[in-house]
Amino acid sequence: xxxxxxxxxxxxxxxxxxxxxxxxxxxxxxxxxxxxxxxxxxxxxxxxxxxxxxxxxxxxxxxxxxxxxxxxxxxxxxxxxxxxxxxxxxxxxxxxxxxxxxxxxxxxxxxxxxxxxxxxxxxxxxxxxxxxxxxxxxxxxxxxxxxxxxxxxxxxxxxxxxxxxxxxxxxxxxxxxxxxxxxxxxxxxxxxxxxxxxxxxxxxxxxxxxxxxxxxxxxxxxxxxxxxxxxxxxxxxxxxxxxxxxxxxxxxxxxxxxxxxxxxxxxxxxxxx
DNA sequence: AAATGAACCTGTTTGC
DNA sequence: TGCAAACAGGTTCATT
Numbered sequence: 001x002x003x004x005x006x007x008x009x010x011x012x013x014x015x016x017x018x019x020x021x022x023x024x025x026x027x028x029x030x031x032x033x034x035x036x037x038x039x040x041x042x043x044x045x046x047x048x049x050x051x052x053x054x055x056x057x058x059x060x061x062x063x064x065x066x067x068x069x070x071x072x073x074x075x076x077x078x079x080x081x082x083x084x085x086x087x088x089x090x091x092x093x094x095x096x097x098x099x100x101x102x103x104x105x106x107x108x109x110x111x112x113x114x115x116x117x118x119x120x121x122x123x124x125x126x127x128x129x130x131x132x133x134x135x136x137x138x139x140x141x142x143x144x145x146x147x148x149x150x151x152x153x154x155x156x157x158x159x160x161x162x163x164x165x166x167x168x169x170x171x172x173x174x175x176x177x178x179x180x181x182x183x184x185x186x187x188x189x190x191x192x193x194x195x196x197x198x199x200x201x202x203x204x205x206x207x208x209x210x211x212x213x214x215x216x217x218x219x220x221x222x223x224x225x226x227x228x229x230x231x232x233x234x235x236x237x238x239x240x241x242x243x244x245x246x247x248x249x250x251x252x253x254x255x256x257x258x259x260x261x262x263x264x265x266x267x268x269x270x271x272x273x
Numbered sequence: 274a275a276a277t278g279a280a281c282c283t284g285t286t287t288g289c
Numbered sequence: 290t291g292c293a294a295a296c297a298g299g300t301t302c303a304t305t
Contacts, residue, residue, distance in 0.1 A: 002298060034281075034300075058299075076298055077283080092283085111282045113299060156275070165300085172298055221298065222285080241298095261277055264296080 002074040004137065004170030005213035006224050006232060007058050010080060013227025015053040017082045018062065022049050022100035023070075030094040034075060034115040037095060041118035044068045057133050057169035061124070069121045070097075071129065075113025077223045081106055110223065133169045137206055142168065144199035151191035158194060159187035159260055162206075171206070174219055174241045177266045179206040181240045186272040187265045188258070212237065240266040 002010070026042035048066035055061065060080070062070035072080060079090075082103050090108045095116055097105040107116060119127050135142040151161070161167055162176040171179075180187050182205035185198060194202075218224060218232030221242065225231060239249055243266060244257040253270040 006298075032282095073299080075282095075300080109282095110284065111297090111299095113282070154275085160276075163299095174298065219298080224298070262279080 002058060002078065002218070002224055003172030003175055004055075004058060005175070005210055005216075005234065006218035007055055007060060007074065007170075008214050009218040009226050009232060010074075011053055011055045011060055014060070014062075014080070014082065017103075017227065018050040018053055018099075018105070020049060022047060023064065023105075024098040024100065027096040027098070028094065029089075029096075030092075030112070033094065033109065033112050034073070035117060037116055038118075042070075042097070044118050045070060056130060057136070057165055058172070059130065063121060067121050068118050069124055071115075071117045071119055071124075071127075072107070073115045073129075075109060075111060075115070077111045078107065078109040078114030079223065079225050080108075081225065081227050081229055083229075132166050134165060134167045136169050137171065137203075137210055142203070144196050144203050147191075147199045147203070148194070148196045151194065154192045155190040156192075157188045157260055158185060158191050158202075159265055161191050163261075163263075168206075170210075173263055173265075174221075174238065175206070175209055175213065177241045178209045178239060181267060181272060182209060184272055186269075187260065187267050189273075240268060242266065 023045050025046055028037050028039060031037040045064045045066050045068050048064035050062055051065055052063040058073060060072040083106050085098060085102060085104050092110045093106055093108040095107040124130060159176050159180060162171045179202060183202040185202060213219060213234040216232060216234035217226055219234040220231035221235065240255050243255045246255050248255055248268040248271060251268065251270040253268055255266055255268055258265050
């Protein structure tokens with residue numbers, strides 16, 4: 001569900017609600033997430049103030065005055081928002097962190113692929129969850145020339161490279177498909193057979209689609225909600241994702257669906273080579 | 274070494 | 290109508 005634009009949307013919504021607030025004692029209804037939720041970890045931020053809300057790849061980072069950071073991942077169906085404490089609990093609401101203003105942070109996750117951890121800020125960059133991440137898509141250090149040279153001779157399908165968070169962080173299935181369509185590159189094309197100018201174009205289109213999606217508040221297919229509990233509006237602007245059989249808006253041919261590495265890929269055989 | 278498939282979960286949609 | 294299979298935005302581990 002949530003890829004970079006959705007997590008960034010949540011980050012922007014949470015930041016003004018959380019910065020300056022104190023975190024009180026966490027309540028855990030279900031600890032069996034992707035990793036076990038630890039009450040002991042949350043004790044380390046009890047009474048601490050949130051000083052910043054950041055994002056790295058698809059992770060949210062709540063930095064606190066205790067020098068500890070709450071690391072949040074939404075998996076496929078995770079939601080995190082702020083609610084008044086007297087609101088009834090949402091379905092699959094697993095963790096609540098009360099705030100000092102009568103409200104509380106709520107985390108719900110139907111499929112439980114998400115996680116919440118508390119990590120010392122000084123150890124964040126070396127932490128196993130973050131250590132292997134590649135550059136952010138908007139990092140100016142990410143270059144077409146590097147992608148080209150790193151791909152020479154490789155036969156890996158380009159879509160699989162986009163989904164590899166060790167190469168570029170934060171891209172998921174929707175925006176990988178959309179960026180490839182916009183760049184006119186076939187998702188199965190071997191990375192070693194893409195020239196530098198096409199890498200330039202792909203990087204450009206990737207950044208453009210992410211920017212537009214963030215501006216629209218992300219894509220809601222079924223579960224995604226922002227920090228205010230509302231949906232994102234980028235879905236209607238998707239050109240290929242989840243549009244199998246629809247006519248391509250550019251050439252009119254039918255959008256195809258194939259499976260790559262066990263995941264659906266949507267593309268236009270007329271526009272993508 | 275690199276790529277695919279399975280696994281982790283629950284809910285919804287699709288097809289017979 | 291009912292049931293089973295397929296599928297879902299992510300990540301990691303095991304297996305070719």
